[in-house]
Amino acid sequence: MKKLEGQIAEIMKGIIHDGDTVIEIDGKKYYLYLSEEPETTVAEDVEADPELKQKLLQAKKDILDGKTYTTEEVMKMIDQGEV
Numbered sequence: 001m002k003k004l005e006g007q008i009a010e011i012m013k014g015i016i017h018d019g020d021t022v023i024e025i026d027g028k029k030y031y032l033y034l035s036e037e038p039e040t041t042v043a044e045d046v047e048a049d050p051e052l053k054q055k056l057l058q059a060k061k062d063i064l065d066g067k068t069y070t071t072e073e074v075m076k077m078i079d080q081g082e083v
Helices: 005-018 041-046 050-064 072-077
Strands: 021-024 030-032
Touching: 041 050
Parallel strands: none
Antiparallel strands: 021 030
């Protein structure tokens, strides 16, 4: 399987979405189809869980504010019951 990204991926998705499932390249016909549909996306999961959304927003703010911790610091906070 080859993973397509960027503009070519958008073009291919558009072709499949429009129902054009057969394309021709250099005289050869290729059949396109969606083999599996993702059950959910991360965005859907986050929107469905307000608590998770708040935690992710807080984490983003902390990173932007320079509030980051090493693994050792987090382990120490866990051991001390701070987290």
